[in-house]
Amino acid sequence: MAVEVPGEVRRIAEDIKTMRIRGAGRIARAAARALMIAAQEYNSGGLDEFLAYMEDVARLLVSTRPTAVSLPNAVNYVMRVLRENRFQSLEDARRAVVEAARGFIEYSEQAVKRIGEIGARLIRTGDRILTHCNSSAVESILVTAWRSGKRFHVYATETRPRFQGYITARNLAKAGIPVTLVPDSAVLQVIETKRITRVIVGADTVTANGAVINKIGTSQIALAARLHRVSFIVATETYKFSPYTVVGQPVEIEERPPEEVLENPPPGIRIRNPAFDATPPEYIDMIVTERGIIPPKSAALVLWEMFRRSPAEVHQLRVEEDSTG
Numbered sequence: 205m206a207v208e209v210p211g212e213v214r215r216i217a218e219d220i221k222t223m224r225i226r227g228a229g230r231i232a233r234a235a236a237r238a239l240m241i242a243a244q245e246y247n248s249g250g251l252d253e254f255l256a257y258m259e260d261v262a263r264l265l266v267s268t269r270p271t272a273v274s275l276p277n278a279v280n281y282v283m284r285v286l287r288e289n290r291f292q293s294l295e296d297a298r299r300a301v302v303e304a305a306r307g308f309i310e311y312s313e314q315a316v317k318r319i320g321e322i323g324a325r326l327i328r329t330g331d332r333i334l335t336h337c338n339s340s341a342v343e344s345i346l347v348t349a350w351r352s353g354k355r356f357h358v359y360a361t362e363t364r365p366r367f368q369g370y371i372t373a374r375n376l377a378k379a380g381i382p383v384t385l386v387p388d389s390a391v392l393q394v395i396e397t398k399r400i401t402r403v404i405v406g407a408d409t410v411t412a413n414g415a416v417i418n419k420i421g422t423s424q425i426a427l428a429a430r431l432h433r434v435s436f437i438v439a440t441e442t443y444k445f446s447p448y449t450v451v452g453q454p455v456e457i458e459e460r461p462p463e464e465v466l467e468n469p470p471p472g473i474r475i476r477n478p479a480f481d482a483t484p485p486e487y488i489d490m491i492v493t494e495r496g497i498i499p500p501k502s503a504a505l506v507l508w509e510m511f512r513r514s515p516a517e518v519h520q521l522r523v524e525e526d527s528t529g
């Protein structure tokens with residue numbers, strides 16, 4: 205019989221699903237923490253049962269939201285220690301999971317900080333910066349630049365239907381940064397009349413060809429920025445680069461409940477609520493990562509460096525995941 209998943213782990217999975225825990229980086233760290241808790245709380249059998257149970261937990265976590273690849277990348281990073289090693293005892297296996305999860309969380313936190321330092325160098329006093337949704341990588345850049353004495357103004361979109369732009373506006377205001385909240389539909393007008401100098405957004409997934417999957421509306425903003433020759437910058441940790449796209453697997457765009465758009469739609473009206481869209485590499489000037497700034501066309505190189513797997517190996521990995529799923 206399958207071992208029961210601890211309540212706290214199920215709660216984390218539910219919180220990711222319902223977006224109480226949100227943001228691609230936070231989701232990844234929460235998933236790593238959930239695997240750590242699952243390993244620590246396991247007390248009902250031997251090593252083989254433990255391995256099967258951890259695979260169950262991994263599947264539960266990965267199934268919560270489909271788009272941000274940071275989630276399966278974090279889970280696979282931790283699970284790889286179990287999948288690729290032979291352990292003599294349950295305690296050794298448990299310890300390896302806890303260490304890997306801690307390692308991932310630490311790396312991720314440092315990466316966001318490093319992106320802040322690297323990206324802050326791009327900001328100039330006098331900039332008028334537009335951002336969309338809420339990205340901790342973008343916030344890290346803006347807050348670091350501000351603390352280093354640069355003075356600028358940020359325009360934050362509301363980001364319907366979940367209004368994550370309010371989180372951004374609140375956090376920036378708290379840091380003392382002048383911020384103006386604007387409706388999503390005002391983007392072109394704001395870029396034009398406020399003479400925006402830079403757009404900076406986060407990412408949920410970066411594909412092998414350098415396209416960026418981010419909060420719905422990002423691609424429209426990229427188009428508007430292109431129209432006015434405003435540089436379009438993406439800030440992201442490298443674990444949001446998708447190894448699956450190396451073999452051409454499309455990124456699934458999450459479709460969220462219609463009630464998020466309209467609670468009680470009048471009869472006869474259908475509602476669609478896609479949560480993300482894809483911005484092609486041609487519209488992206490640079491991607492700021494913890495490893496440095498790259499042009500979007502170099503995404504495949506980053507993937508190769510990180511995973512060091514040939515396309516055939518990635519394909520095999522996917523097949524194995526699917527068959528255990």
Ligand SMILES: O=P(O)(O)OC[C@H]1O[C@H](OP(=O)(O)O)[C@H](O)[C@@H]1O
Nearest residue numbers: 226227228229339340341406407419
């Ligand atoms: O990792 P950080 O930079 O914090 O966030 C990255 C992205 O995650 C968010 O998705 P959601 O709000 O979880 O749907 C937004 O799309 C944001 O740009």
